[in-house]
Amino acid sequence: MPSDPPFSRRQMMAASTLGAAAAVAGPAAAQTVATSKGGKQDPRTKHPKPPFPAQSQPWPGLAGRMDPRPDHGETSYVGSGRLRGRKALITGGDSGMGRAAAIAFAREGADVAINYLPVEEPDAREVVGLIRSAGQKAVPLPGDLRGAAFCRRLVADAVAQLGALDIVVSNAGHQKSTSSILDISDEDFDWTMKTNIYAPFWIIKAALPHLQPGSTIIATTSEQAYDPSPDLYDYAQTKAATMNFVKSLAKQLGPKGIRINGVAPGPIWTPLQISGGASEGKVVTFGATAPLGRPGQPAELAGIYVRLAEDDGSYTTGNVYGAGGGQGQP
Numbered sequence: 001m002p003s004d005p006p007f008s009r010r011q012m013m014a015a016s017t018l019g020a021a022a023a024v025a026g027p028a029a030a031q032t033v034a035t036s037k038g039g040k041q042d043p044r045t046k047h048p049k050p051p052f053p054a055q056s057q058p059w060p061g062l063a064g065r066m067d068p069r070p071d072h073g074e075t076s077y078v079g080s081g082r083l084r085g086r087k088a089l090i091t092g093g094d095s096g097m098g099r100a101a102a103i104a105f106a107r108e109g110a111d112v113a114i115n116y117l118p119v120e121e122p123d124a125r126e127v128v129g130l131i132r133s134a135g136q137k138a139v140p141l142p143g144d145l146r147g148a149a150f151c152r153r154l155v156a157d158a159v160a161q162l163g164a165l166d167i168v169v170s171n172a173g174h175q176k177s178t179s180s181i182l183d184i185s186d187e188d189f190d191w192t193m194k195t196n197i198y199a200p201f202w203i204i205k206a207a208l209p210h211l212q213p214g215s216t217i218i219a220t221t222s223e224q225a226y227d228p229s230p231d232l233y234d235y236a237q238t239k240a241a242t243m244n245f246v247k248s249l250a251k252q253l254g255p256k257g258i259r260i261n262g263v264a265p266g267p268i269w270t271p272l273q274i275s276g277g278a279s280e281g282k283v284v285t286f287g288a289t290a291p292l293g294r295p296g297q298p299a300e301l302a303g304i305y306v307r308l309a310e311d312d313g314s315y316t317t318g319n320v321y322g323a324g325g326g327q328g329q330p
Contacts, residue, residue, distance in 0.1 A: 047071060048269075049294040050285045059176075061271030063095035063123050070269050072100040073299035074130060079107030082310045086110040087162040089155065091145060091203065092172030094124040096270035097220055097263065100298035101169055101305040102127050106134040108306055113139035113158040115172065123271075137162065145172055146194035151202035155210070165210045167309050170200040170242075171220040175235045175277035189234050196238035200245070213257025218308050219246050221262045221320060223328040231279075239264075243320055250318025259317035261308045266324030267295040291326030 048068045055067060063070050072095070088105050092098035093114025102112050112131050116124045124140055131138035139161045143150050159165050174195040178184050204217060211217075221242040228236030246262040253260055267287040274283055287295025301323050307313050308321065322328050 044292050044294070047294060047297045047300075050288045052284055052286060054280050054284050055274050056280055056283075057271065057275045059275040060117055060120060060174075061095075061275030062120065063099070063271050064126065066269070066271065066274060068269075070095070070271075071297040071299045072096075073103045073302045076299060077104050077107055077302055079104065079109065079134070082108040082306060082312070083167075084109030086166045086309070087113075087158075087164045088167035088169065088309070089113045089115070089158040089162075089165060089203075089207070090169040090171060091115040091154075091199070092220075093169075094120040094127055095298075096171070096272065097265060097268065097298050097301050097305070098169065098171040099123070099127050100302040101171070101218075103130050103134075104302035104306050105167070105309065106131040106136040106138070108310070109136070110167065110309075111137035111139070111162050113141055113162055115141045115143065115145065115154055117144060118142045145199035145203075146191065148198070148202045151199055152206045155203060155206035159210050165207060166212075166215045168204065168207050168211070168215075168217045169220075169305065170203060170217065172199065173220065173235070173238075173272070175232065175272045177231045177276060177278050177282075178233065179231050181233050184234055192234045192238060196235070197241055200242070204249070208253075208258075211258050214311065214314075215258050216309050216313075217249070217253075217258065217260040218305055219260070219262045221246070221264045223264055223266045223322070223324050225264060225320075226329045227327075232277075235277075246320060247318050254317055259308075259314070261313075261316060261318065262320040263301060263304050263308070264320050264322045264324070264328065265296065265301060266290060266322070266328050268301070268323075269295045269297055287325065289327075290324070294325070296323055296325055 053067050083105055088110050090098045090102050093102045094116035102114055105112050128138040128140050141154055141157055174192045219242050222239040224232055224236040225239040225243040243262055246260055249260045304321050
């Protein structure tokens, strides 16, 4: 009986990457790698379903301390060179969709700079390790996006350390659940606006002189843009604005050969939820009302970010891609 064919170079690289990721993600993740057999999966049971343990963390929260721990694709995403040679800057790259995008971009061949708050260093350190284990350059750039000077310096530092800039992912966001507009302080409102609206303006403006034709910008919007929750008054309006600046800038930048698109997640299991973005009671049942009966995991959006960044998506601009688990409009 003939022996099994030897691994291809791509298979060996994938196995090496997944092994390193499993070491970062922990024993449970390593077991997932060992037992995965591929093939189709039931989306209802692919990831954890509520009820979840009641939990809270000081804002902005750490993915590494969540129960269950979010899946960002650490042990599952396998690249195939779709972004080889590209240089990406991702805000909010320590956790959530930003982390999933960073892992996927690196495994597709891109060098990646990630921005995050200094208190998120434990999560960011893991992402840096995962990018480097994929054989790509990782550039950690901690700092608060609420200042124009920092945002401009962030772009300058990313360009200097990466050598160029091809992809900008505006993902960082501030979300705080508040039952009444009367309870939103001027400071909290300003915090949300500066992080979610001002920062993308400053960053995109600073990045544009460095973006050549074929470059892409991707913004993270939300189902809140078109179906706002009553307790997310300020956050929801920033996501509506994000959806609209994507459509506006697509018309402005298309003639320059630069594409811009958005990703609109539904209920996704990230530190935003357990650090004030949702009440503790809502955390326990988070995602239960989605037709799939569970929240999404950041890893389930990674491929969307890659699709919007790669050259095969060259006619896609001004669009918003949704991943709502059966609810929502885009």
